Amino acid sequence: xxxxxxxxxxxxxxxxxxxxxxxxxxxxxxxxxxxxxxxxxxxxxxxxxxxxxxxxxxxxxxxxxxxxxxxxxxxxxxxxxxxxxxxxxxxxxxxxxxxxxxxxxxxxxxxxxxxxxxxxxxxxxxxxxxxxxxxxxxxxxxxxxxxxxxxxxxxxxxxxxxxxxxxxxxxxxxxxxxxxxxxxxxxx
Numbered sequence: 001x002x003x004x005x006x007x008x009x010x011x012x013x014x015x016x017x018x019x020x021x022x023x024x025x026x027x028x029x030x031x032x033x034x035x036x037x038x039x040x041x042x043x044x045x046x047x048x049x050x051x052x053x054x055x056x057x058x059x060x061x062x063x064x065x066x067x068x069x070x071x072x073x074x075x076x077x078x079x080x081x082x083x084x085x086x087x088x089x090x091x092x093x094x095x096x097x098x099x100x101x102x103x104x105x106x107x108x109x110x111x112x113x114x115x116x117x118x119x120x121x122x123x124x125x126x127x128x129x130x131x132x133x134x135x136x137x138x139x140x141x142x143x144x145x146x147x148x149x150x151x152x153x154x155x156x157x158x159x160x161x162x163x164x165x166x167x168x169x170x171x172x173x174x175x176x177x178x179x180x181x182x183x184x185x186x187x188x
Contacts, residue, residue, distance in 0.1 A: 002106045002131065005059045005087050006154070008034040009132075013177035014167065016186055017158060024049065026183050028056040033186055035059045037090060037179050043069035043079070050084040061108065063090040074099040081105055090134060097130050108156065110134040113143060122147060132156050134179070139166050141173040148174025164188045 009015065016027035017037040027033050036053050038046070038060060046067055053060035062080055070076040077099040080086050088106025091097055100107035109130035113119055122133070130153055135144065138157035148155045157170050158179035167188055170178050180186070 002088070002104070005035065005061070005106050006131070008059055009154070009156070009177045013171060013175075014186055014188060015156070015158075015177055015179035016183075017179045017181045019181055023181060023183070024052065027186070028052065028058065030183075030186055033058060035061065035177075038062045038086075039066050039181070041067050043067065046080070047084045050086050054085070059087045060084075061088040061090055061106065062086045063110070064096055065091050065093065065110075077103060077105070088131070094125070094129060101129075101131070106131050108132045108134050110136065112136050113140070113147075119143065119147070123150070132176070134158065135175075138170050138175070138178055138180075141169040144170060144173040144175055161185060 012034045015035045015037055016033045017039055018024045018027050019039045027036050036058050038049055041049050050060040064076055064080055074095055077096050080089060081103045089100045090108040090110050092110050097107040097109050107130050113135055132154045133151055134156040136159035139160040144157055154176040156177050156179060157175045161178050161180045167178055
């Protein structure tokens, strides 16, 4: 399943990131969307959100740090794996990424590039840890190009992607795909 998800990301480089039910409905009816990043939910409804995504024939990747009611411990990854059948997780926590890989989930490490220290920290991430890096904000093609040149895994990006020019700049800089909640960008 991990390879199928990665193939879908490469084939359709715009990923719908959804933060509410209205965004989810739009993503599930959009023919251009194959992968959905779930940025909302709680322990009571995350299973039904993932089920809706799968029933629509899409891949579901849950941003585990944003799911209300989950603890900041690795058992949260087990919960997502065992109760939702999500295809993967996104997290800023390397311990969650490690656990996701142990459980056979796609593991996407989200990194906020706020300053040069954050940028330098990318060199310290073990190459075998994440399946992908997800860098934010995405509207920094010069920095993105530098990271993509050194990265040992595919690089995704998102945040502040507002139009086709931003999408093309990120992809030309070497990003494998972009994720966005901006529904106008989903059709580009």
